[in-house]
Amino acid sequence: MKFYSTNNKDLRVSFQEAVFNSLPQDKGLYMPEEIPKLDPYFLKHLPMYSFQEIAFTVAKAIIGNDIPDKDLKALIDDALNFDSPLRFLSADTAVLELFHGPSYAFKDFGARFMSRVMGYFSKQGDDLLDVLVATSGDTGGAVALGFLGVEGTRVTILYPKGKVSKVQEEQLTTNGQNIRAIEVDGTFDDCQALVKQAFNDQELNQSLRLTSANSINIARLIPQTFYYFWAYAQLKAQGQQEVVFTVPSGNFGNIGAGLLAYKMGLPVTHFVAATNVNDTVPRFLETGLYEPKPSVQTLANAMDVGNPSNWVRIQDMFQQDQVALKAMVSSYTYTDEETKQGMSELFDSFNYVACPHTAIAYLASQQYRKDHPGTYASVFLSTAHPCKFPEAIAEEAFKAVKLPKGAELLADKAKLATEMPVDYQVFKTYLLVNN
Template sequence: MQFYSTNNKDLRVSFQEAVFNSLPQDKGLYMPESIPQLDPYFIKNIQQYSFQEIAFQIANAIIGKGIPADDLKKIINEAINFDAPLVFLNSETAVLELFHGPSYAFKDFGARFMSRVMGYFSNKGDQLLDVLVATSGDTGGAVALGFLGVEGTRVTILYPKGKVSKVQEDQLTTNGQNIRALEVDGTFDDCQALVKQAFNDPELNQKLRLTSANSINIARLIPQTFYYFWAYAQLKSQGLNEVVFTVPSGNFGNIGAGLLAYKMGLPVSHFVAGTNVNDTVPRFLNSGAYEPKASIQTLANAMDVGNPSNWVRIQDLFENNFEELKGMVSSYTYTDEETKVGMDELFNKYKYVACPHTAIAYLASEAYRKEYPGEYASVFLSTAHPCKFPEAIDSDVYKQVKLPVGAENLHGKPKLAEDLEVDYAAFKDYLIRNN
């Protein structure tokens, strides 16, 4: 399988090149040259397969000969070594928990798979690989833990000052070794813009071997499809076949992966994107006009994105057919106050403690069911463990949170981060000076 740029379908590169280059020079994003269709027998009997077996079938279909089958199985078994369980709140509503990896967020799926793919393709004699990543909260922690100690790599994480939770910041800034953190006096969009500018700087790319760990990297997108198929397998084992997925959405990589899974043959009735007040996509679906705006800080900080990078991939999947896209994707937007109501409702009705992102997905799933009642399983995605958001959750509710193994070890470690203004020249100087 080869991959093209969303800005130039005549451009074709190998999977290895797409992974390491991350961002085509024409500033598009890489997509597979064709969407592979999975065997209907596999879909029909998917409940008979393990999570890792399902992941292999999907990755092998997309990557093809880019990685031999035995090597790909080894990568998957090492990277996807934790579960994504479906937890039913009632007979028609379930939450897909994606926070059982080492950083307690769904980003672990992409970060661990990508780090091992990069390690697989790297040779000992290669130039040091500089991995750049902008984070609004969870990506940085997942990438830091995914690449920590990986030979031949160095990670630089940019995060917005004062706009991530304490647990998120600890995961970003206490690692040392080959992980560096820059605390940017700006927004996530500013961090993302600095990273993109670095990739498009010919002089910098002559000096450093740069790649991205953000969801713009195709190696991040592919493993995020795995858990949609796994969720469907769990539904099938319960005798359920029709599903609507609701996804908390910021940079739109997560729901983009779900839509790729749908295009590959996963039977999904509809997708719902739940957003905070950063509502660029909901406004687009209502008006047809795509008008990015500056991001606004909210309780659901991992979704504080005003100009979602992955939206171009979603439009590409639907060949820019607005009506088809609107027929498959709905969206609802929530304020911080409404998000708090959602967290309270989940706890009061179901004794389920949720992070703000999960609460937004829950509210959106309930809104869609109210608007479109029917006999289907409503599955909303829980993308982060509530322990990462003590400031956002009611203190009495937060007392019910059980810390995952390792979370308590974050406290007390020294913060290893440098300050950075929103200044590309200063960022470039840092990278060259610390090479």
């Protein structure tokens, strides 16, 4: 399978090159030259397969023969060795829990798969691979743990000062070894802009072998499709046939993966993009004008993105057809106060403790059902463990949170981070001097 740039479909590269280069020089994003349609028999009998078997079938369809079957299966078994259960709160509403990996966030699917893919290809070369990543919260921890100790790699994580939770910061700043953290005095958008500028700096790329671990990397997007197929398999096993997925959305990689799964043949009725007040995409769907604005800090910090990178991929999948896109994607926006109300409602009604991102997805799923009543199953995605947001969750509800194994040890580790202003030359100098 070849991959093209969303800015130039004549630019075709191998999967390996798309993974390592991550961002084409024309500043587009890589997409498969053809979105494969999965075997109808496979889709009809999804409940027959394990999660790992589903993941292999989907990955093989997208990647092709770039990784031999035996190696791809071993890679998936190693990377995705944790659960992603579907939990019903009522007869027609369920939450897909994606926080059972090592960093307690859905980003583990992409980060662990990508680190294994990069490690696999890196065995064929001796140059150190420098992985750059900007995080608004959960990506950093997932990438840090996904790449920790992976031979031949060095990871530099940029995060906005004072805008990630305590547990999130601990996960990305306490590792050492081949993981470096930079505390940027700015927003996530500033961090993301610094990373993108580095990828487009020819002088820097001649000195370092750079790649990205953000959702702009196609190796992050592919494994996120897996759990949509797995969720549908769990629904189908219980007799459900129609589903609407509601996805908490910041950089729009998560819902982009869901739409890719849909384009591959997964029978999804509709998608709902749930956002906080960073509402660039909801405004676009309403007005037809894409007008990014500076990100605003909220309780759902992983969604504090003013200019979502992956939106170009979604538009590309729909060939820039806004009518077709709006027919498949709806969007709702929520304030911090409404987010708190959503967390309270989940706890009071279902004894379910949710992080702010999950609560926003829940609210949007309920609003969509009010606007579009029907017999479908409403599945909203839970993208992070509530233990990561003690400041955002009501005290009574937080008392009911069971800490995952290892979470209580983070606070005892020393913080290892370099403070930095929003200044590309300072960032570039840091990378070159510390090479």
